[in-house]
Amino acid sequence: MKKKSKKAVEFLTSLHKYITTHESLRNDTHKKNRAGNSN
Amino acid sequence: MIHTKKTEQAIQTEIRPIIINFLEDYFKELGYKDYIAKANNAFYWEGQEGNSDKNRTTVFNSRNYPDFIIKSPYLIAMEYKKSTYGTVVKHAIGQAIIHTMCNEYEYVYCLFKDENTDDRILNTVNKNDEGEIIANIWENFNVFFRIIGNIWWYHIFGQCNKCNFRWSK
Numbered sequence: 001m002k003k004k005s006k007k008a009v010e011f012l013t014s015l016h017k018y019i020t021t022h023e024s025l026r027n028d029t030h031k032k033n034r035a036g037n038s039n
Numbered sequence: 040m041i042h043t044k045k046t047e048q049a050i051q052t053e054i055r056p057i058i059i060n061f062l063e064d065y066f067k068e069l070g071y072k073d074y075i076a077k078a079n080n081a082f083y084w085e086g087q088e089g090n091s092d093k094n095r096t097t098v099f100n101s102r103n104y105p106d107f108i109i110k111s112p113y114l115i116a117m118e119y120k121k122s123t124y125g126t127v128v129k130h131a132i133g134q135a136i137i138h139t140m141c142n143e144y145e146y147v148y149c150l151f152k153d154e155n156t157d158d159r160i161l162n163t164v165n166k167n168d169e170g171e172i173i174a175n176i177w178e179n180f181n182v183f184f185r186i187i188g189n190i191w192w193y194h195i196f197g198q199c200n201k202c203n204f205r206w207s208k
Contacts, residue, residue, distance in 0.1 A: 015058070
Protein backbone atom coordinates (compact mmCIF):
# COMPACT_ATOMS: atom_id res chain seq x y z
CA MET A 1 0.00 0.00 0.00
CA LYS A 2 1.28 3.44 -0.93
CA LYS A 3 2.39 5.47 2.09
CA LYS A 4 0.07 8.44 2.48
CA SER A 5 1.53 11.87 1.84
CA LYS A 6 0.25 15.11 3.29
CA LYS A 7 -0.01 16.61 -0.20
CA ALA A 8 -2.09 13.68 -1.46
CA VAL A 9 -4.50 14.11 1.46
CA GLU A 10 -4.78 17.82 0.64
CA PHE A 11 -5.40 16.94 -3.01
CA LEU A 12 -8.23 14.51 -2.18
CA THR A 13 -9.80 16.92 0.30
CA SER A 14 -9.66 19.78 -2.22
CA LEU A 15 -11.14 17.61 -4.97
CA HIS A 16 -14.01 16.51 -2.73
CA LYS A 17 -14.75 20.10 -1.73
CA TYR A 18 -14.51 21.27 -5.35
CA ILE A 19 -16.97 18.65 -6.62
CA THR A 20 -19.50 19.05 -3.83
CA THR A 21 -19.62 22.83 -3.97
CA HIS A 22 -19.33 23.36 -7.71
CA GLU A 23 -21.48 26.20 -8.97
CA SER A 24 -22.60 24.62 -12.25
CA LEU A 25 -23.96 21.48 -10.59
CA ARG A 26 -25.64 23.53 -7.91
CA ASN A 27 -27.39 25.83 -10.38
CA ASP A 28 -28.41 23.05 -12.73
CA THR A 29 -29.94 20.91 -10.01
CA HIS A 30 -31.55 23.95 -8.45
CA LYS A 31 -33.37 24.65 -11.71
CA LYS A 32 -34.51 21.03 -11.94
CA ASN A 33 -35.58 21.00 -8.29
CA ARG A 34 -37.71 24.07 -8.81
CA ALA A 35 -39.24 22.55 -11.92
CA GLY A 36 -39.97 19.40 -9.94
CA ASN A 37 -41.49 21.32 -7.04
CA SER A 38 -43.94 23.14 -9.30
CA ASN A 39 -45.65 19.91 -10.31
CA MET B 40 -39.36 9.72 -0.65
CA ILE B 41 -37.36 12.49 -2.29
CA HIS B 42 -34.90 11.46 -4.94
CA THR B 43 -32.87 13.56 -7.26
CA LYS B 44 -34.26 12.76 -10.68
CA LYS B 45 -30.83 12.32 -12.14
CA THR B 46 -29.47 8.86 -12.63
CA GLU B 47 -26.11 7.81 -11.28
CA GLN B 48 -24.80 7.95 -14.83
CA ALA B 49 -26.14 11.48 -15.37
CA ILE B 50 -24.42 12.70 -12.21
CA GLN B 51 -21.21 10.97 -13.31
CA THR B 52 -21.45 12.80 -16.64
CA GLU B 53 -21.78 16.10 -14.77
CA ILE B 54 -18.97 15.36 -12.34
CA ARG B 55 -16.58 14.52 -15.19
CA PRO B 56 -15.96 18.09 -16.47
CA ILE B 57 -15.79 19.32 -12.87
CA ILE B 58 -12.89 16.98 -12.16
CA ILE B 59 -11.17 18.14 -15.36
CA ASN B 60 -11.70 21.78 -14.29
CA PHE B 61 -10.21 20.96 -10.91
CA LEU B 62 -7.16 19.35 -12.54
CA GLU B 63 -6.74 22.31 -14.91
CA ASP B 64 -6.69 24.69 -11.94
CA TYR B 65 -4.31 22.39 -10.11
CA PHE B 66 -1.77 22.12 -12.95
CA LYS B 67 -2.11 25.81 -13.82
CA GLU B 68 -1.16 26.67 -10.26
CA LEU B 69 1.85 24.37 -10.56
CA GLY B 70 3.00 26.45 -13.55
CA TYR B 71 2.25 24.09 -16.45
CA LYS B 72 2.10 26.05 -19.71
CA ASP B 73 -0.36 23.66 -21.36
CA TYR B 74 -2.29 22.89 -18.21
CA ILE B 75 -5.43 21.96 -20.19
CA ALA B 76 -3.66 19.17 -22.08
CA LYS B 77 -1.94 18.07 -18.89
CA ALA B 78 -5.31 17.86 -17.10
CA ASN B 79 -6.97 15.92 -19.91
CA ASN B 80 -4.06 13.49 -20.16
CA ALA B 81 -4.22 12.92 -16.42
CA PHE B 82 -7.86 11.89 -16.50
CA TYR B 83 -9.73 8.82 -17.71
CA TRP B 84 -13.35 7.86 -17.34
CA GLU B 85 -15.20 4.59 -17.64
CA GLY B 86 -16.30 4.06 -21.22
CA GLN B 87 -13.65 6.33 -22.69
CA GLU B 88 -12.07 4.82 -25.76
CA GLY B 89 -8.54 3.67 -25.32
CA ASN B 90 -6.38 0.69 -24.65
CA SER B 91 -6.23 0.93 -20.87
CA ASP B 92 -8.41 -2.20 -20.55
CA LYS B 93 -5.44 -4.30 -21.58
CA ASN B 94 -3.44 -2.96 -18.64
CA ARG B 95 -6.09 -3.59 -15.99
CA THR B 96 -5.44 -6.05 -13.24
CA THR B 97 -7.67 -9.10 -13.17
CA VAL B 98 -8.80 -10.32 -9.76
CA PHE B 99 -11.28 -13.16 -9.14
CA ASN B 100 -11.43 -13.41 -12.93
CA SER B 101 -12.74 -9.87 -13.15
CA ARG B 102 -11.14 -6.57 -14.16
CA ASN B 103 -11.42 -3.43 -12.02
CA TYR B 104 -13.40 -0.61 -13.61
CA PRO B 105 -13.47 2.60 -11.57
CA ASP B 106 -15.91 5.29 -12.74
CA PHE B 107 -13.01 7.73 -13.14
CA ILE B 108 -9.24 7.50 -12.97
CA ILE B 109 -6.91 10.36 -12.10
CA LYS B 110 -3.45 9.39 -13.30
CA SER B 111 -1.52 12.44 -12.10
CA PRO B 112 -0.36 13.86 -9.65
CA TYR B 113 -1.52 10.72 -7.82
CA LEU B 114 -2.98 7.52 -9.16
CA ILE B 115 -6.56 7.69 -7.92
CA ALA B 116 -9.57 5.52 -8.69
CA MET B 117 -12.85 7.32 -8.19
CA GLU B 118 -16.28 5.77 -7.62
CA TYR B 119 -19.63 7.52 -7.38
CA LYS B 120 -22.64 5.65 -5.97
CA LYS B 121 -26.10 6.64 -4.84
CA SER B 122 -28.78 4.60 -3.11
CA THR B 123 -31.29 4.36 -0.29
CA TYR B 124 -29.74 1.04 0.76
CA GLY B 125 -26.80 0.57 3.09
CA THR B 126 -25.87 -2.59 1.26
CA VAL B 127 -24.72 -0.43 -1.66
CA VAL B 128 -22.30 1.30 0.75
CA LYS B 129 -20.86 -2.10 1.65
CA HIS B 130 -20.54 -2.97 -2.02
CA ALA B 131 -18.81 0.35 -2.73
CA ILE B 132 -16.37 -0.16 0.15
CA GLY B 133 -15.50 -3.65 -1.07
CA GLN B 134 -14.99 -2.42 -4.60
CA ALA B 135 -12.84 0.49 -3.37
CA ILE B 136 -10.63 -1.73 -1.21
CA ILE B 137 -9.98 -4.05 -4.15
CA HIS B 138 -8.66 -1.10 -6.19
CA THR B 139 -5.82 -0.45 -3.74
CA MET B 140 -5.33 -4.06 -2.57
CA CYS B 141 -4.45 -4.99 -6.15
CA ASN B 142 -1.86 -2.17 -6.05
CA GLU B 143 -3.47 -0.85 -9.19
CA TYR B 144 -4.16 2.54 -7.59
CA GLU B 145 -2.50 4.56 -4.83
CA TYR B 146 -5.76 5.98 -3.52
CA VAL B 147 -9.50 5.60 -3.98
CA TYR B 148 -11.93 8.48 -3.68
CA CYS B 149 -15.41 7.07 -3.14
CA LEU B 150 -18.37 9.44 -3.06
CA PHE B 151 -21.66 7.98 -1.89
CA LYS B 152 -24.95 9.86 -1.91
CA ASP B 153 -27.51 8.80 0.65
CA GLU B 154 -30.86 9.00 -1.16
CA ASN B 155 -32.96 8.72 2.01
CA THR B 156 -34.85 11.88 2.96
CA ASP B 157 -33.79 11.52 6.58
CA ASP B 158 -30.11 10.88 5.77
CA ARG B 159 -30.29 7.62 7.68
CA ILE B 160 -27.12 6.21 6.09
CA LEU B 161 -25.17 9.44 6.51
CA ASN B 162 -26.20 9.63 10.16
CA THR B 163 -24.62 6.25 10.89
CA VAL B 164 -21.18 7.77 10.28
CA ASN B 165 -21.39 9.27 13.78
CA LYS B 166 -21.83 5.82 15.27
CA ASN B 167 -18.83 3.83 16.46
CA ASP B 168 -18.82 0.93 14.00
CA GLU B 169 -19.45 2.89 10.83
CA GLY B 170 -17.10 5.72 11.81
CA GLU B 171 -14.38 3.21 12.61
CA ILE B 172 -14.90 1.41 9.31
CA ILE B 173 -14.48 4.65 7.35
CA ALA B 174 -11.38 5.57 9.38
CA ASN B 175 -10.05 2.05 9.01
CA ILE B 176 -10.36 1.85 5.23
CA TRP B 177 -8.57 5.18 4.98
CA GLU B 178 -5.82 4.15 7.39
CA ASN B 179 -5.22 0.67 5.96
CA PHE B 180 -6.42 0.80 2.36
CA ASN B 181 -6.06 4.48 1.32
CA VAL B 182 -9.78 4.69 0.61
CA PHE B 183 -11.07 8.26 1.02
CA PHE B 184 -14.74 7.51 1.58
CA ARG B 185 -17.27 10.32 1.88
CA ILE B 186 -21.04 10.15 2.25
CA ILE B 187 -23.26 13.06 1.33
CA GLY B 188 -26.86 13.20 2.43
CA ASN B 189 -30.05 14.09 0.64
CA ILE B 190 -30.74 17.10 2.86
CA TRP B 191 -27.12 18.13 2.49
CA TRP B 192 -27.42 17.58 -1.25
CA TYR B 193 -30.35 19.96 -1.50
CA HIS B 194 -28.39 22.50 0.51
CA ILE B 195 -25.35 22.19 -1.69
CA PHE B 196 -26.90 21.64 -5.09
CA GLY B 197 -30.04 23.65 -4.70
CA GLN B 198 -32.31 24.99 -2.06
CA CYS B 199 -33.76 22.90 0.67
CA ASN B 200 -37.52 23.25 0.72
CA LYS B 201 -37.70 22.04 4.30
CA CYS B 202 -35.83 24.80 6.07
CA ASN B 203 -34.33 28.22 5.48
CA PHE B 204 -30.76 27.05 5.53
CA ARG B 205 -28.64 28.42 2.72
CA TRP B 206 -25.24 27.05 2.01
CA SER B 207 -22.35 29.50 2.02
CA LYS B 208 -18.80 28.56 1.10
